[in-house]
Amino acid sequence: MGNLWNQFFQRPDYLAIAPEIVLTLFGLGILMIDFMLERRDKFLNAVTALLGLGFAAVKLLMWMFQSQTPSYSGFDGRFSLDTFAIFLKLVIVLATAIVVLISVKYLEVEQVHLGEYYALLLLSAVGMMFLASGTDLIVLFIALELMALCEYVLTGFLRGNRRSNEAAMKFFLLGAFSSGLLLYGMSLLYGFSGSTRLADIQAALAQRPRGDALVWVAMITLLAGLFFKIAAVPFHQWTPDAYEGAPTSITAFISVAPKVGSFAIFLRLLLVGLKPFDGQWQLLVIGVAIATMTLGNLAALSQTNIKRFFGYSTISHVGYLLLGVIAAADGNRDGLLAVLIYLFVYAFMNLGAFAVIILMRRKDIIGDELDDLSGLMARAPGMALLMLVYLLSLAGIPPTAGFIGKYFIFLSLIETGHYYLAVLGVAYAVVALYYYFRIVVAMFMKRAPDQVPLESSWGLTVALVVTLAVTVAIGVYPEPLIRLAQTAAVPLF
Amino acid sequence: MLAQSVFLILAVVALSSGVMVITRRNPVHSVIWLIVTLFSVGGIFLLQYAQFLFAVQIILYVGGIMVLYLFVIMLIRVETVAKQAPYSRQWAIGLGAVLVLACELMYGVYKGVESFHLGTPSRPPVDMNNTEAVAGVLYNNYMLPVEIASLLLLVAMVGAVLMAKKRFE
Numbered sequence: 001m002g003n004l005w006n007q008f009f010q011r012p013d014y015l016a017i018a019p020e021i022v023l024t025l026f027g028l029g030i031l032m033i034d035f036m037l038e039r040r041d042k043f044l045n046a047v048t049a050l051l052g053l054g055f056a057a058v059k060l061l062m063w064m065f066q067s068q069t070p071s072y073s074g075f076d077g078r079f080s081l082d083t084f085a086i087f088l089k090l091v092i093v094l095a096t097a098i099v100v101l102i103s104v105k106y107l108e109v110e111q112v113h114l115g116e117y118y119a120l121l122l123l124s125a126v127g128m129m130f131l132a133s134g135t136d137l138i139v140l141f142i143a144l145e146l147m148a149l150c151e152y153v154l155t156g157f158l159r160g161n162r163r164s165n166e167a168a169m170k171f172f173l174l175g176a177f178s179s180g181l182l183l184y185g186m187s188l189l190y191g192f193s194g195s196t197r198l199a200d201i202q203a204a205l206a207q208r209p210r211g212d213a214l215v216w217v218a219m220i221t222l223l224a225g226l227f228f229k230i231a232a233v234p235f236h237q238w239t240p241d242a243y244e245g246a247p248t249s250i251t252a253f254i255s256v257a258p259k260v261g262s263f264a265i266f267l268r269l270l271l272v273g274l275k276p277f278d279g280q281w282q283l284l285v286i287g288v289a290i291a292t293m294t295l296g297n298l299a300a301l302s303q304t305n306i307k308r309f310f311g312y313s314t315i316s317h318v319g320y321l322l323l324g325v326i327a328a329a330d331g332n333r334d335g336l337l338a339v340l341i342y343l344f345v346y347a348f349m350n351l352g353a354f355a356v357i358i359l360m361r362r363k364d365i366i367g368d369e370l371d372d373l374s375g376l377m378a379r380a381p382g383m384a385l386l387m388l389v390y391l392l393s394l395a396g397i398p399p400t401a402g403f404i405g406k407y408f409i410f411l412s413l414i415e416t417g418h419y420y421l422a423v424l425g426v427a428y429a430v431v432a433l434y435y436y437f438r439i440v441v442a443m444f445m446k447r448a449p450d451q452v453p454l455e456s457s458w459g460l461t462v463a464l465v466v467t468l469a470v471t472v473a474i475g476v477y478p479e480p481l482i483r484l485a486q487t488a489a490v491p492l493f
Numbered sequence: 494m495l496a497q498s499v500f501l502i503l504a505v506v507a508l509s510s511g512v513m514v515i516t517r518r519n520p521v522h523s524v525i526w527l528i529v530t531l532f533s534v535g536g537i538f539l540l541q542y543a544q545f546l547f548a549v550q551i552i553l554y555v556g557g558i559m560v561l562y563l564f565v566i567m568l569i570r571v572e573t574v575a576k577q578a579p580y581s582r583q584w585a586i587g588l589g590a591v592l593v594l595a596c597e598l599m600y601g602v603y604k605g606v607e608s609f610h611l612g613t614p615s616r617p618p619v620d621m622n623n624t625e626a627v628a629g630v631l632y633n634n635y636m637l638p639v640e641i642a643s644l645l646l647l648v649a650m651v652g653a654v655l656m657a658k659k660r661f662e
Contacts, residue, residue: 009636017637024644031651075637116655123648130641138638146645153652214605 013074016063016081019056019089020126026052027122034115042113046104046459049118053097053125060086060093071491077197078136080491085133087340087488088264092132095257095347096125098466101459102355103249109361110247112157121253124150128261135272137186137196140265144182144229147261148175151254155246167245174228174238182225188218189273198273206276219274219281223288226269229262232322233291236315240299243311248361248368251307252354255314256347263321263343267336271328271492282329285322290424293319297428300435306357307368309435310350313394316432317346320409323425327412333493334415338408340485345401345474349393352467355460356387362452373439375448383454384443386464391436393471396429401474404481500540507533518575520566524559531555545624 014021029052030045037044064086071082100121107113127146134140152175156168190196192215193204208215228235243251274281296316303309321342327335359380360367377384393402406429413422456464474481510529517523535550631639 013636076634078635079637114655116651120648120651123644126644127641130637136638138635139641142638142641142645146641146648149645149648149652153648153655156656159656 010074012072013079016072016074016079018063019059019093020129022055022059023052023122023126023129026055027119027126030115030119030122034119037115039113042107042115043104045115045118046100049100049122050097052122053093053100056129057090057093057097060089073135075139077199078139079130079133080135081133082491083488084267084340084491085264087484088132088260088343089129091260091344091347092125092128092257095260095351096121096253098348098351098355098463099249099253099257101463102252102351102358104459105455105457106247106249106358106361109363110158112159112247117154117157120150120154124154124253125257128257128264131261132264134265135198135268137190137198137201140268141179141183141186144261144265145179147258148179148229151175151250151258154250154253155242157247157250161245163245164247165245167242171238171242178225178228178235180225181221181228185218185220185222185225188214188221192218198268201273202275205274208276210277211280215277216280219277220284222269222274223281223284226262226266227288230259230266230318230321231315232288232318233295233315234288236292236295239315240308240311243314244305244307244368246307248307248354248358251310252351252358255310255354256350259314259318259321260343260347263339267325267328267339267492270325271336278329278331282326285326285329286421289319289322289326289421292316292322293424293428297431297435301431304370305368306370306373306439309370309439310353310357313432313435314350316428317342317350317394319428320406320425321346323413323418323421324409326418326421327409327416328492330416331493332412332416333489334408334412336489336492337482337485338405338412340488341408341478341481342405344481344485345393345405345471348467348470348474349390349400349402352464352471353387353390353394355463355467356383356390359383359454359456359460362454365450365452370439370442371446371449374442374446376443379448380454386468387443388440389468389471391439393475395433395436397433399472399475401471401478404474404478496540500537503533503536503540507537520569520571520574521563524562524566527562528555528559531559542623545627548624 026048030048033048034042034045063081064083071080073080100118103117103121104113107117124147127143127148127150130143131140131147134143152168152172155171156165158164186196189201189205192208193201195201195204205215224235228238231239243255246254270278270281270285293316296312296314296319300309300312300316303312321339324335324339324342328339329335357368357373360372365372373387376387389400393400396402396406406425410422410425413419413425507530510526510533513526514523514530517526531550531554535547535555538546538550
């Protein structure tokens with residue numbers, strides 16, 4: 001018996017997944033504690049969630065700075081806790097914590113303040129964290145489904161609201177379809193290699209001739225499934241509807257955290273598993289990146305609903321992230337570095353913008369139209385200026401964090417000789433500046449549509465302070481982040 | 494030789510009962526034929542020395558999923574369904590498409606069989622405990638996915654309760 005125990009449960013393995021275990025336990029704890037809380041004490045669930053996220057972050061940092069083996073591979077080579085995974089896990093934990101902070105007041109206004117909300121957020125984060133360090137097709141797929149299932153439920157969380165239900169339904173159906181595509185590609189990869197481990201798949205694919213038709217089929221289905229998850233054109237159709245219908249705090253969540261998780265699996269699959277065919281998949285990614293930037297930026301021009309607007313804005317940012325992947329396909333480490341920095345920066349600036357939007361949701365006022373932001377400067381100058389900083393950062397204007405993200409993307413493209421892509425990216429950044437400034441014009445030049453006062457809360461205030469601090473600090477002094485991302489890029493090259 | 498003839502019998506039964514499932518007008522009859530299909534597929538698993546899959550097939554599909562089907566059938570009105578035309582008018586086109594697809598698949602398998610390096614199947618010893626081997630792989634090599642899958646099921650349960658609950662409080 002003791003022998004069997006040692007065979008199946010190896011202590012270092014479980015130390016490596018300690019952050020995930022902690023988050024899971026806190027998620028389950030919230031489900032139980034929720035029963036004992038009075039209605040007015042529901043904010044304690046948020047506090048519990050924040051505690052759990054804090055412990056997970058501490059565990060990750062401890063592993064990074066104290067462990068003798070910064071790159072640990074466990075569970076029979078199916079799980080790898082390397083600097084790449086730790087970096088992305090930290091982004092996921094921080095983003096989830098900010099979403100928890102901005103959710104409290106919103107859920108009270110919507111009168112759906114339930115413990116399940118926070119439990120699902122934490123479990124979704126667990127799924128993403130496993131995505132960041134999975135090195136096995138089955139681990140990756142199940143983690144992806146765990147992340148997605150939580151998102152579907154959270155999108156439909158406003159059950160009395162028809163748009164929320166419709167959004168959840170569309171999101172679920174398309175998500176299930178894309179999972180099917182992904183799984184088909186994965187089954188072909190397993191067929192080639194006889195193994196579900198990415199390292200074995202890489203070795204098996206290296207034996208095959210370039211331009212092998214079956215590898216193409218596997219690659220196209222795999223990429224189609226992944227493009228669905230990261231909302232790249234032409235697989236983006238669910239995005240605007242899901243973003244518009246979901247509760248605003250969840251729109252903020254799904255526009256940031258799952259992107260980090262999905263890019264984690266995207267990068268690992270492409271840069272490790274499909275590495276021998278990087279010239280081939282690079283062509284596909286180039287086409288999709290151009291389409292994504294074009295459609296995302298041009299469609300955002302004409303939106304009047306602010307959540308839809310940010311849906312298309314997210315699509316355009318995915319396009320920029322794909323540009324970094326293209327450079328990484330040429331073996332350029334700056335490309336991967338750019339993607340990592342961009343993901344980090346994007347998480348903070350987008351969540352900051354959403355914190356301001358959530359502020360507009362008051363009793364009897366939905367506040368998700370572009371016009372609802374009108375006259376914000378006259379009513380709450382501080383908030384308007386904060387929003388201005390986030391929008392400048394999203395557009396990529398120095399000295400904000402967004403500029404650092406875009407700078408490295410363009411740098412890596414120029415280093416690898418993709419000049420036309422860099423020019424295209426800069427051109428679309430100008431378009432983006434135009435549509436982000438539509439919000440600025442509304443805030444500063446137009447008159448307010450209503451006089452219902454805006455009320456902040458402790459959670460929103462903390463979230464705004466943190467996101468602003470990060471957005472400005474990285475824009476002014478980016479070295480620490482760059483150094484962190486440089487160590488994170490090592491395991492994949 | 495014996496195994497091959499048993500396989501042929503099971504395969505013919507599985508396919509023909511599968512056709513019966515989709516051609517019956519009465520849904521209850523379809524369900525009964527589906528049970529026959531599932532049983533014969535289970536037999537094919539057993540023929541491949543996959544005792545565990547056989548047991549799962551019988552317990553889960555014949556036992557569990559069939560009851561679920563019967564529940565759904567009890568919720569609809571069988572009499573009106575039985576009177577409706579079972580096929581839409583495009584059945585001829587559908588049949589043609591199915592034949593084309595079947596030919597394509599067969600051609601694909603015929604041409605592409607070398608691409609998948611399938612090893613020659615080694616005949617497992619009859620006394621080898623197949624279920625134990627499955628458990629060993631599942632709880633040793635694939636321990637992590639099994640644990641994440643348990644979380645996935647929990648989320649599905651919480652989500653279903655949340656969606657189905659009449660109202661909060």
